[in-house]
Amino acid sequence: xxxxxxxxxSLPVTLGQxxxxxxxxxxxxxxxxxxxxxxxxxxxPGQSPRRLIYKVSNRxxxxxxxxxxxxxxxxFTLKISRVEAEDVGVYYCMQGAHWPRTFGQGTxxxxx
Amino acid sequence: QVQLVESGGxxxxxxxxxxxxxxASGFTFSNYGMHWVRQAPxxxxxxxxxxxxxxxxxxxxxxxxxxxxxxxDNSKNTLYLQMNSLRAEDTAVYYCAANFDFWGQGTLVxxxx
Numbered sequence: 001x002x003x004x005x006x007x008x009x010s011l012p013v014t015l016g017q018x019x020x021x022x023x024x025x026x027x028x029x030x031x032x033x034x035x036x037x038x039x040x041x042x043x044x045p046g047q048s049p050r051r052l053i054y055k056v057s058n059r060x061x062x063x064x065x066x067x068x069x070x071x072x073x074x075x076f077t078l079k080i081s082r083v084e085a086e087d088v089g090v091y092y093c094m095q096g097a098h099w100p101r102t103f104g105q106g107t108x109x110x111x112x
Numbered sequence: 113q114v115q116l117v118e119s120g121g122x123x124x125x126x127x128x129x130x131x132x133x134x135x136a137s138g139f140t141f142s143n144y145g146m147h148w149v150r151q152a153p154x155x156x157x158x159x160x161x162x163x164x165x166x167x168x169x170x171x172x173x174x175x176x177x178x179x180x181x182x183x184x185d186n187s188k189n190t191l192y193l194q195m196n197s198l199r200a201e202d203t204a205v206y207y208c209a210a211n212f213d214f215w216g217q218g219t220l221v222x223x224x225x
Contacts, residue, residue, distance in 0.1 A: 090156075096212075101162070106156045
């Protein structure tokens, strides 16, 4: 199985400051169709997960533009340009190129 | 609006069975691959199974192969997860997700004697 490794696992951030989460996969996430299948999800406290980013850098509908995704191959990053109070929660990367699908351990974002 | 509503969770003894349902509305269910994802108490997300839109192709995580069966009824806009030979480690909130675009609120399964 593809192992997804996130860092850091805990991220205290000051409101209005940027935040960055790294996600590395044990195998390339480039699929045979040429696309790279890496998703980012947000799970706010007490809520279901919600996808923010698909195929590395595509924002889902309704996702604020302060969220951005980048990376290639096995190395990916989620950035929040200016953290807001509503961004508190756990963020997961998930690979969609191999079966079984696998998630990272999660990164808990909290306000300092 | 889009809705996915899971049901069927509860407390069950080890070795027993349970069937989860996920009723979809607000989108064309038959066009979407459907997933089950679970989250043990206080833990991260674990993908469990997927079924293609036509109901033919299915994949499972190794830990549930041979015990869980995913199925769907496109005429009823409903996804199912038949869980047999349940173990304590299957205790989790089970979410259904439509191609990860939409998620339900989850249903809690507790396996305990």
